[in-house]
Amino acid sequence: MPAVSPDAFKDAMRRFPTGVTVVTSVKNGEPRGVTVSAFASVSLEPPTILICVNREARSYLFISTSKIFCVNILSADQQQLAERFAARIRERQFEGVAYSIDRTGAAVLDGTLAHLDCEVDQEHHAGSHSVFIGRVVSLGLRDGAPLGYFNGHYDDFSLRNL
Numbered sequence: 001m002p003a004v005s006p007d008a009f010k011d012a013m014r015r016f017p018t019g020v021t022v023v024t025s026v027k028n029g030e031p032r033g034v035t036v037s038a039f040a041s042v043s044l045e046p047p048t049i050l051i052c053v054n055r056e057a058r059s060y061l062f063i064s065t066s067k068i069f070c071v072n073i074l075s076a077d078q079q080q081l082a083e084r085f086a087a088r089i090r091e092r093q094f095e096g097v098a099y100s101i102d103r104t105g106a107a108v109l110d111g112t113l114a115h116l117d118c119e120v121d122q123e124h125h126a127g128s129h130s131v132f133i134g135r136v137v138s139l140g141l142r143d144g145a146p147l148g149y150f151n152g153h154y155d156d157f158s159l160r161n162l
């Protein structure tokens with residue numbers, strides 16, 4: 001059997017529609033965020049989620065060291081935030097970005113559909129990425145429509161508002 005090429009793998013994965021999140025963390029008082037679609041629910045009791053983060057991303061060390069992160073589920077009108085936190089900005093990543101904090105100290109972005117504030121329970125290395133299993137210690141909700149991503153493009157999927 002021939003090995004699966006990275007291009008074929010990407011072609012398969014881009015056929016799977018997802019929502020879009022910005023995962024934030026903080027280290028020595030400095031906030032950091034990264035756009036992440038690899039987010040899933042893991043367990044109800046206790047409330048547990050997972051995210052997958054490239055270990056070459058700047059955010060990786062923030063999450064791995066501080067052992068906290070917050071998943072911000074973007075709403076349909078927040079494509080600019082998704083682009084900003086996917087852009088490998090070195091400094092002042094949060095300039096002009098409105099946010100508050102909840103339990104862990106990671107940024108809770110204004111205007112998202114939901115945020116899940118987490119403490120890292122486990123980290124598993126898997127190839128280029130790490131799977132972070134996070135215990136949800138607080139959350140917040142807001143009504144609206146979600147931002148989606150499919151075939152390399154942002155999309156509102158014409159979904160109804162909550």
Ligand SMILES: Cc1cc2nc3c(=O)[nH]c(=O)nc-3n(C[C@H](O)[C@H](O)[C@H](O)COP(=O)(O)O)c2cc1C
Binds near residue numbers: 034052054057058149
């Ligand atoms: C829609 C979308 C989804 C993404 N999902 C992930 C993801 O799940 N995990 C990840 O590590 N990177 C993901 N990325 C890529 C990171 O956002 C990107 O590599 C970012 O530049 C890393 O920034 P940093 O090195 O400044 O931390 C995604 C990018 C986009 C546009």
